[in-house]
Amino acid sequence: MQFSYSNPTNIFFGQGQIAAINTVIPADSKVLVVYGGGSIKKNGVYDQVAQALEGYQWQEFSGVEPNPTVETLNKAVEIVKAEGINYLLAVGGGSVIDGTKYIAAASLYDGDGWDIMTGDYKVTGALPIGAILTLPATGSESNKGAVVTKKATQHKSGFLSPFVQPKFAVLDPDSMKTLPERQQLNGLVDAWVHVCEQYITKPADGMVQDGFAEALLKNLKALGDDFANRDSDSWRANLMWSANQALNGLIGAGVPQDWATHMMGHELTALYNVDHARSLAIIQPSLLRNQIEFKRDKLEQMGKNVFGLQQSADLAERTIDAIEGFYHSLNVPTQLTEHGGDKAAAISEILEQLKSHGMTVLGENQSINVDEMNKILDNAVA
Amino acid sequence: MQFSYSNPTNIFFGQGQIAAINTVIPADSKVLVVYGGGSIKKNGVYDQVAQALEGYQWQEFSGVEPNPTVETLNKAVEIVKAEGINYLLAVGGGSVIDGTKYIAAASLYDGDGWDIMTGDYKVTGALPIGAILTLPATGSESNKGAVVTKKATQHKSGFLSPFVQPKFAVLDPDSMKTLPERQQLNGLVDAWVHVCEQYITKPADGMVQDGFAEALLKNLKALGDDFANRDSDSWRANLMWSANQALNGLIGAGVPQDWATHMMGHELTALYNVDHARSLAIIQPSLLRNQIEFKRDKLEQMGKNVFGLQQSADLAERTIDAIEGFYHSLNVPTQLTEHGGDKAAAISEILEQLKSHGMTVLGENQSINVDEMNKILDNAVA
Numbered sequence: 158m159q160f161s162y163s164n165p166t167n168i169f170f171g172q173g174q175i176a177a178i179n180t181v182i183p184a185d186s187k188v189l190v191v192y193g194g195g196s197i198k199k200n201g202v203y204d205q206v207a208q209a210l211e212g213y214q215w216q217e218f219s220g221v222e223p224n225p226t227v228e229t230l231n232k233a234v235e236i237v238k239a240e241g242i243n244y245l246l247a248v249g250g251g252s253v254i255d256g257t258k259y260i261a262a263a264s265l266y267d268g269d270g271w272d273i274m275t276g277d278y279k280v281t282g283a284l285p286i287g288a289i290l291t292l293p294a295t296g297s298e299s300n301k302g303a304v305v306t307k308k309a310t311q312h313k314s315g316f317l318s319p320f321v322q323p324k325f326a327v328l329d330p331d332s333m334k335t336l337p338e339r340q341q342l343n344g345l346v347d348a349w350v351h352v353c354e355q356y357i358t359k360p361a362d363g364m365v366q367d368g369f370a371e372a373l374l375k376n377l378k379a380l381g382d383d384f385a386n387r388d389s390d391s392w393r394a395n396l397m398w399s400a401n402q403a404l405n406g407l408i409g410a411g412v413p414q415d416w417a418t419h420m421m422g423h424e425l426t427a428l429y430n431v432d433h434a435r436s437l438a439i440i441q442p443s444l445l446r447n448q449i450e451f452k453r454d455k456l457e458q459m460g461k462n463v464f465g466l467q468q469s470a471d472l473a474e475r476t477i478d479a480i481e482g483f484y485h486s487l488n489v490p491t492q493l494t495e496h497g498g499d500k501a502a503a504i505s506e507i508l509e510q511l512k513s514h515g516m517t518v519l520g521e522n523q524s525i526n527v528d529e530m531n532k533i534l535d536n537a538v539a
Numbered sequence: 540m541q542f543s544y545s546n547p548t549n550i551f552f553g554q555g556q557i558a559a560i561n562t563v564i565p566a567d568s569k570v571l572v573v574y575g576g577g578s579i580k581k582n583g584v585y586d587q588v589a590q591a592l593e594g595y596q597w598q599e600f601s602g603v604e605p606n607p608t609v610e611t612l613n614k615a616v617e618i619v620k621a622e623g624i625n626y627l628l629a630v631g632g633g634s635v636i637d638g639t640k641y642i643a644a645a646s647l648y649d650g651d652g653w654d655i656m657t658g659d660y661k662v663t664g665a666l667p668i669g670a671i672l673t674l675p676a677t678g679s680e681s682n683k684g685a686v687v688t689k690k691a692t693q694h695k696s697g698f699l700s701p702f703v704q705p706k707f708a709v710l711d712p713d714s715m716k717t718l719p720e721r722q723q724l725n726g727l728v729d730a731w732v733h734v735c736e737q738y739i740t741k742p743a744d745g746m747v748q749d750g751f752a753e754a755l756l757k758n759l760k761a762l763g764d765d766f767a768n769r770d771s772d773s774w775r776a777n778l779m780w781s782a783n784q785a786l787n788g789l790i791g792a793g794v795p796q797d798w799a800t801h802m803m804g805h806e807l808t809a810l811y812n813v814d815h816a817r818s819l820a821i822i823q824p825s826l827l828r829n830q831i832e833f834k835r836d837k838l839e840q841m842g843k844n845v846f847g848l849q850q851s852a853d854l855a856e857r858t859i860d861a862i863e864g865f866y867h868s869l870n871v872p873t874q875l876t877e878h879g880g881d882k883a884a885a886i887s888e889i890l891e892q893l894k895s896h897g898m899t900v901l902g903e904n905q906s907i908n909v910d911e912m913n914k915i916l917d918n919a920v921a
Contacts, residue, residue, distance in 0.1 A: 158776050159553025164546055170793060171541025364758045364777040365784055372750025379746070394540050395746040402747055411552060 158363060160411035166299035167325040170398065172390075174327045175205040175289060178246070179213070181325045182287060186244035188215035189237060191257045193249045195219060200335040202291055206248055216240065221249065224426055224433065225256035226308040227271055230263070237264040237284070247288045247323070250340075251295025251347075251433075254288050258303035258321035261286050271307060274314040283320035291332040293397040294344035294434065296351060296404025298326035306427060312514055313423040328401060330393035341387055341396075342487050343434035348400035349377045350437040353480075354416050355409035357445065357455050358521040363412045367458070370408045373399050374463045381487055417519035418444050421530065424510045429495040429503075438489045442481040443536035447529055449473055451522050492539040504534045540745060542793035548681035549707040552780065554772075556709045557587040557671060560628070561595070563707045564669060568626035570597035571619060573639045575631045577601060582717040584673055588630055598622065603631065606808055606815065607638035608690040609653055612645070619646040619666070629670045629705070632726075633677025636670050640685035640703035643668050653689060656696040665702035673714040675779040676726035676816065678733065678786025680708035688809060694896055695805040710783060712775035723769055723778075724869050725816035730782035731759045732819040735862075736798050737791035739827065739837050740903040745794045749840070752790045755781050756845045763869055799901035800826050803912065806892045811877040811885075820871045824863040825918035829911055831855055833904050874921040886916045 169177045182188060190206060197203040218233045236242065237260060247257035261283035263270030272278035288298040297303065301322040304315040333341070356370040376399045386392055402408070421444070422436030431439070445452060453473045460466040460476035469475070484491050496503035508530060511517070519525040525533070551559045564570065572588060579585040600615045618624065619642060629639035643665035645652030654660035670680040679685065683704040686697040715723070738752040758781045768774055784790070803826070804818030813821070827834060835855045842848040842858035851857070866873050878885035890912060893899070901907040907915070 159556065161549065161551050161559075163549040167543065167545040168792075169543050174541065177543075362773050362777070363780075364761070365754070365780045368754025368758055369751055369784075372747070372754050376746045376750055391744050395744070398745075398747045402751075410550075 158361065158411040162406055162410040164299060164405055164407070166323050168299060168328060168401075169325060170328045171394075172329055172331050174329050175202065175332075176209050178206070178209045178287060178289070178325070178327060182213065182244055182246070184212070186213060187240065187242050188213050188244045188246050189233065189240075189242040190215060190217040190246045190248060191221060191233060191253060191260065192217065192219050192247075193221045193223070193253050196335065197248055197291060200291070200332065202248060202289065202332045206246070206289060215246075221253045221256045223252045224306050224313065225252045225259070226306050227259065227274075228308050230256050230259050230305065231270055233260045234263045234270060243284060245284050245286045247286060248291065250290070250292030250344075251297045254290070254297040254323070255295070255303035255305060257286055257288070258283070258297070259305050260284075261321050262318060273316050274305065274307070276316075280316070280318040280320050283318065286321060286323045288323040288326040289332070290326060290328050290397070292336060292340055292344055293328070293333065293400035294347040296348070296401055298323055298328065299401060299405045304423070311427040311510065313427045314514070328397050330390060330397050333393045333397065339432070342384075342489060343432050344400060345377055345381055345396060346438055346484065346487070346489055347434040348396075348403040349374065349483075350418060350434070350441060351404040352377070352408065353441065354418060355412065355414050357452050357459060358413040358415050359451065360454050360458075361412040366408050366410065366412045369402070371459070371462045373403050373408070374459070378463065378483060381483060384487065413521040415521045417525050420516050420519050421507075421511065421533065424507050424514075425493060425495075428506060428510060429493070431493070431495050435489060438484045438491050439493050439537050440533065442477055442484075442491050443533045444525070445477045445480070446536065447533045448520060448524065449477070451520070451524055491537075493537055494539045496538065500538050503538050504531065507534055540743065540793040544788055544792045546681060546787055546789070548705050550681060550710060550783075551707065552710045554711055554713050556711050557584065557714075558591050560588070560591045560669060560671070560707070560709060564595065564626055564628070566594070568595060569622065569624050570595050570626045570628055571615065571622075571624040572597060572599040572628045572630060573603060573615060573635060573642065574599065574601050574629075575603045575605075575635050578717065579630055579673060582673070582714065584630060584671065584714045588628070588671060597628075603635045603638045605634045606688050606695065607634045607641070608688050609641065609656075610690045612638050612641050612687065613652055615642045616645045616652060625666060627666050627668045629668060630673065632672070632674030632722075633679045633729075636672070636679040636705070637677070637685035637687060639668055639670070640665070640679070641687050642666075643703050644700060655698050656687065656689070658698075662698070662700040662702050665700065668703060668705045670705040670708040671714070672708060672710050672779070674718060674722055674726055675710070675715065675782035676729040678730070678783055680705055680710065681783060681787045686805070693809040693892065695809045696896070710779050712772060712779050715775045715779065721814070724766075724871060725814050726782060727759055727763055727778060728820055728866065728869070728871055729816040730778075730785040731756065732800060732816070732823060733786040734759070734790065735823065736800060737794065737796050739834050739841060740795040740797050741833065742836050742840075743794040748790050748792065748794045751784070753841070753844045755785050755790070756841070760845065760865060763865060766869065795903040797903045799907050802898050802901050803889075803893065803915065806889050806896075807875060807877075810888060810892060811875070813875070813877050817871060820866045820873050821875050821919050822915065824859055824866075824873050825915045826907070827859045827862070828918065829915045830902060830906065831859070833902070833906055873919075875919055876921045878920065882920050885920050886913065889916055
């Protein structure tokens, strides 16, 4: 086991912590506040941000979509360049924070920002970012990854750079108070699959990584089972911190990672506008069944340590059933229905997109080729 | 739940990672390599460090004791000031790293370095530190705390400052290969008690903190039970990463902490030269029995989630027995015998030391006064 790891993001966790941002954003900063559709104006977060930024030079950029597009984000890049912005404050969920990471890197690059996503430009610097999280799910507030979409080609793609990791992140559970039920569910499922992608692979003897992953999965399962009590400080705080730890690099350090569910799910979002988390719930059970022989040991471990199942010859199968049952208990579907009804055409379209995006071999064992993707989709598409 | 947290230390984990230090120590640094009694010359670590530092201006300071003393460390401070050292490289276990933290802060202070420990000087800066860990136990390699001793007064005291947190830490399990059995055991017990001090308090609804703490306790229990197989890459790597996570601030963020066992144990070390970890094993079971009504809920939780015990009216009592049994299974004593045989005199002497160091009320509930300390010692001293 060998790895390098650090997580320099300053976390401010708890109620009222938005007020702390003026202790960490340099006083002479010219700040661009980046947000989405305006829900932060209804839940009081915008007002708290404005109050904390009193005395700063700041302006705002709104309208970052779920699954943010370069087409939108490039408009922010233009503003940053024209106005001499030197600090970005992302206020929202993973989409806003991911989008802000793109803006931070693209603003210091003279070429086409999409080069960041293709790897034609390797990020060598970025504007500093602060994040105020309003939807726990992606962990983007304290990691170095971002996923953005090119609308023109329906290509959803990711990049990693230490330069775009937020300097600080405010996790105030109160900012979740007005989240619609669907987004709470999506956040929970997204965090759950993030853990799975770093855990349901092959045994790597990482006792800390496995133990922490199992702790997070048990937390998320308990929060899902307790969904009726979601309007509580406790539920919100525990989801927020669990989702953060699910994808801040810690549980994945030094162990195999998969991410095939994400790569396939991205295409469902790009093609049929399926919510990101829901695209994962559609792909994952079918993918796990397809890859069960590679993942049997870890599935058995998960069955015992997360679901409390007893050993049996079909324990791995029962663990996958338990995962799928967990999604169903949350009324999250595990089959694609958003494609309009022609299953064969949908599968063909998804496979074409995967191929065109270079996704022809996936998984921690590189054992998911296009044939296997076809089989996975055959069970995942209604 | 409210907290601030970050952990900026760059971790380089794995075999061969010592070679990476020249990627993070600036080339123009004037480095002081700080180490202890010379074991690093026998196990090859010194040679690897020397090779990695080729091309740097560097010199060394050896002789940092277990439970490092300001009397020794101040000699290093003089060298730093005289030679214009601007980077400190600690190579050793917690004592060497803690001592180096003191050197780093005291070197930028004109007064008596002990002022750092008394709080008369609040640290406002420190030389940068890198750490090469050879004995996993204290977590000092990636936290901001240090404990040092004033030999003249037998006062063992701690300080916390973000300025002394190492910039990087190398955790190469191979560097543990020549550790004596006693130090392996001490490391395991020390890490175990670190988790307990942040976990066996009162319920605070921190699902992540509790889940991670339980994962670490289960790891350490498993590694203790598997002590016969300690001469393996797996055992070493898992102890090293578990002990690091046990005290890097993560599991204690936002939840109550105790540390009374440490405060009382420190006096056993100062007075009778008891190994730090062993001083904790002596105090803890007695302290837990004394404080059981305050800690019953978390002890029951630990009994179920760490030891796999069933609920019963005396579950908390059985959990303490299980903790003590774990120490005994490792041949780690839980009673003080190093005091020379006069129990009453020893207790009196320990209480005097505690009082003279201002330790008159301890514990997360401030419920351990001198009377309770007396009772705790009555069961802890043979």
